[in-house]
Amino acid sequence: MFTSTGQEEIFLPLEKGGESTKSCPLDGVGSMKSSPLGSHSNFIDGELLAFESPESPSIQASFTDVSVVPEHEKEQLEQTVSNLEGEILSLKQKLRSLDEKRRQALNKILDIKGCIRVFCRVRPFVLTNKRRIHEPISVESEKIVVKSGGSRKEFGFDKVFPQEASQEEVFVEVEPILRSALDGHNVCIVAYGQTGTGKTFTMDGTGNLPGVVPRALKELFHQASLMSATSFTFSISMLEVYLGNLRDLLAPKPSGRSYTVSRCNLNIQTDSKGSVEIEGLTEVQISNFTKASWWYTKGTRVRSTSWTNVNEASSRSHCLTRITIYRLGDAPGAKTEVSKFWMVDLGGSERLLKTGATGQTLDEGRAINLSLSALGDVIAALRRKRGHVPYRNSKLTQILRDSLGMAFLLLLLGNSNESLLNSENACDGSKALMLVHVSPYEEDVGETTCSFTFAKRARAVEFNRELQEDSKKLKERRISELEEEMREAEEECQKVRNQMQKVEFLLSENKRRFITNHQLLEDEGRTPASPKGCQKEDSRMPQTSEKAIKRRNGTNFMPRFMVSTVASRQRKDAAEKQIDDRARSLRSVSRSSMQISGSQSLSYSDPHFKAIVRNPNKKSRYGEANSSTTENAKCNDSDSKPSAMPRAKAVTSSDPNLRATLGRHRRRMSNLI
Ligand SMILES: Nc1ncnc2c1ncn2[C@@H]1O[C@H](COP(=O)(O)OP(=O)(O)OP(=O)(O)O)[C@@H](O)[C@H]1O
Numbered sequence: 001m002f003t004s005t006g007q008e009e010i011f012l013p014l015e016k017g018g019e020s021t022k023s024c025p026l027d028g029v030g031s032m033k034s035s036p037l038g039s040h041s042n043f044i045d046g047e048l049l050a051f052e053s054p055e056s057p058s059i060q061a062s063f064t065d066v067s068v069v070p071e072h073e074k075e076q077l078e079q080t081v082s083n084l085e086g087e088i089l090s091l092k093q094k095l096r097s098l099d100e101k102r103r104q105a106l107n108k109i110l111d112i113k114g115c116i117r118v119f120c121r122v123r124p125f126v127l128t129n130k131r132r133i134h135e136p137i138s139v140e141s142e143k144i145v146v147k148s149g150g151s152r153k154e155f156g157f158d159k160v161f162p163q164e165a166s167q168e169e170v171f172v173e174v175e176p177i178l179r180s181a182l183d184g185h186n187v188c189i190v191a192y193g194q195t196g197t198g199k200t201f202t203m204d205g206t207g208n209l210p211g212v213v214p215r216a217l218k219e220l221f222h223q224a225s226l227m228s229a230t231s232f233t234f235s236i237s238m239l240e241v242y243l244g245n246l247r248d249l250l251a252p253k254p255s256g257r258s259y260t261v262s263r264c265n266l267n268i269q270t271d272s273k274g275s276v277e278i279e280g281l282t283e284v285q286i287s288n289f290t291k292a293s294w295w296y297t298k299g300t301r302v303r304s305t306s307w308t309n310v311n312e313a314s315s316r317s318h319c320l321t322r323i324t325i326y327r328l329g330d331a332p333g334a335k336t337e338v339s340k341f342w343m344v345d346l347g348g349s350e351r352l353l354k355t356g357a358t359g360q361t362l363d364e365g366r367a368i369n370l371s372l373s374a375l376g377d378v379i380a381a382l383r384r385k386r387g388h389v390p391y392r393n394s395k396l397t398q399i400l401r402d403s404l405g406m407a408f409l410l411l412l413l414g415n416s417n418e419s420l421l422n423s424e425n426a427c428d429g430s431k432a433l434m435l436v437h438v439s440p441y442e443e444d445v446g447e448t449t450c451s452f453t454f455a456k457r458a459r460a461v462e463f464n465r466e467l468q469e470d471s472k473k474l475k476e477r478r479i480s481e482l483e484e485e486m487r488e489a490e491e492e493c494q495k496v497r498n499q500m501q502k503v504e505f506l507l508s509e510n511k512r513r514f515i516t517n518h519q520l521l522e523d524e525g526r527t528p529a530s531p532k533g534c535q536k537e538d539s540r541m542p543q544t545s546e547k548a549i550k551r552r553n554g555t556n557f558m559p560r561f562m563v564s565t566v567a568s569r570q571r572k573d574a575a576e577k578q579i580d581d582r583a584r585s586l587r588s589v590s591r592s593s594m595q596i597s598g599s600q601s602l603s604y605s606d607p608h609f610k611a612i613v614r615n616p617n618k619k620s621r622y623g624e625a626n627s628s629t630t631e632n633a634k635c636n637d638s639d640s641k642p643s644a645m646p647r648a649k650a651v652t653s654s655d656p657n658l659r660a661t662l663g664r665h666r667r668r669m670s671n672l673i
Pocket residue numbers: 122123124163193194195196197198199200201202311313314315316346347348349437
């Protein structure tokens with residue numbers, strides 16, 4: 001697997017001309033130092049110099065080391081790159097499985113907690129002329145008791161936020177559903193409640209006290225940056241349901257100069273799978289939190305608000321913010337998953353007499369109430385498992401059909417409480433969170449009771465919400481187990497990400513070195529294309545390098561073409577053997593004619609020959625060192641003057657010149673023996 005992918009990756013930068021190699025090829029041998037990052041990495045002096053700047057004078061220095069790239073080092077480097085790439089692949093695999101483990105644990109937690117969760121937030125008292133004599137509601141962590149006119153009613157919630165609850169506390173509870181959106185589920189957060197109870201405050205917040213939407217936007221980008229195995233793209237769309245029509249809050253003005261509301265009426269399309277799309281809705285890609293909040297602020301400014309008796313800036317519409325999440329994992333053949341994350345600030349339910357609305361504001365109030373009651377009807381139909389769910393009665397319910405509606409629907413497809421605790425994917429789909437807002441005032445107790453009844457209906461869509469004590473404990477234990485699993489998986493993920501960063505750094509270092517060496521090998525065969533200024537040097541590269549290296553390294557330096565090769569060593573061994581044989585035969589048949597063949601010219605003045613003749617069995621004194629000397633001599637000879645005869649040619653005693661030489665040898669040798 002590595003070979004194919006590895007090679008592609010390795011050679012890709014070469015095609016680019018490599019900013020690094022473009023300047024000048026580098027030394028593969030230079031002095032190697034251990035990298036401070038670990039044993040895998042070595043730094044090459046020349047390489048470091050050359051990467052400083054392509055124009056720097058140091059390039060020439062590194063350029064001179066070019067011609068020496070030991071083969072074993074190249075292989076070692078190749079092996080290191082291969083190992084590191086393999087390590088990255090296995091780390092990625094590990095990251096994917098840990099992420100999957102975390103996703104599953106989170107999904108199970110949300111399933112056990114409920115695909116539709118209903119929270120309640122009680123707004124604080126503020127200085128108004130409303131009476132604060134009796135507080136009609138008393139708050140417990142998951143329960144609210146409403147006392148009014150001698151009656152007492154209890155309403156259960158998944159979580160109750162008392163008056164003093166901060167924006168942060170609310171967001172902490174919202175966060176898991178947001179992560180679920182990042183994991184690929186359709187998610188919907190809806191703020192519901194009487195007018196003036198703090199829906200916009202919870203969702204939008206203020207400059208100092210940002211609400212759910214700005215916090216969610218920030219968290220989305222933060223979480224996405226941590227999930228390195230997956231790449232995310234986000235886009236934002238905003239619309240309002242105003243007087244029963246849809247308005248695109250981010251639509252550009254026809255002139256294209258600024259973005260203001262295009263008072264158009266958008267159409268809703270539902271495909272065969274039940275997926276909802278809004279025709280022509282502006283979708284702006286957001287690459288970071290700053291851009292996201294800029295667009296969000298733009299949209300909210302355009303939203304319709306008016307003054308009423310109850311709220312100075314009452315929202316006269318339902319505002320829907322949609323974040324579309326495009327998610328692409330790094331698994332081979334992975335496809336982009338798309339999920340929708342809706343954040344909805346509903347218009348407040350209102351008693352029209354109380355708000356004192358007239359004219360347009362009255363119509364707006366009526367429209368809001370109508371669509372809220374359509375939402376109530378949808379929930380009621382889902383609860384009663386009716387075949388027909390009246391989504392089409394309002395634009396609001398049509399839009400939320402595949403988010404809010406699907407969450408309800410999935411629950412209705414037969415998940416008993418038991419299966420919620422045990423199954424892997426009890427509700428593998430949409431999650432919905434309803435934040436019900438109520439007023440603490442006694443005179444609002446009627447609306448408060450209405451809101452609670454609405455919330456109860458929504459909550460009752462989930463089966464067996466009111467659990468027995470032992471089932472509750474079982475559920476809590478399972479949730480804490482899963483939370484522990486999730487925490488462990490996250491910690492492991494972090495460790496793997498850290499490890500991967502280190503390995504990726506080492507890989508890039510080694511790849512760079514490999515590419516440099518690869519370039520060097522290529523340079524042996526052809527002159528590389530050089531940037532301006534290096535062109536002249538390049539064409540003369542071998543000579544220049546050789547001279548410079550000789551200058552720098554003195555006599556010990558041996559250019560590559562002078563280093564013995566396997567073939568030359570074999571020739572040398574064969575020649576030595578022949579010389580041995582000849583010497584033996586010279587001693588035994590001293591005066592007979594002789595025939596010398598091989599690549600060595602034979603001269604009695606040659607110390608090698610003398611030694612062999614004196615001691616034919618002892619050859620080690622001239623062993624290795626001598627071989628290179630012979631090679632050197634041969635090279636020098638060939639460099640200085642062309643050889644008188646081809647080396648392979650047999651020298652026989654029939655050659656008159658040689659006969660004379662051999663005759664002299666024989667005479668001298670007979671004197672010696
Ligand atoms: N928890 C809170 N803490 C402090 N101030 C709050 C809180 N909730 C609401 N408020 C304040 O109460 C006022 C009304 O709140 P907001 O506009 O959010 O109500 P709303 O439910 O959105 O009303 P409408 O349905 O009419 O739009 C605002 O001035 C808001 O700042």
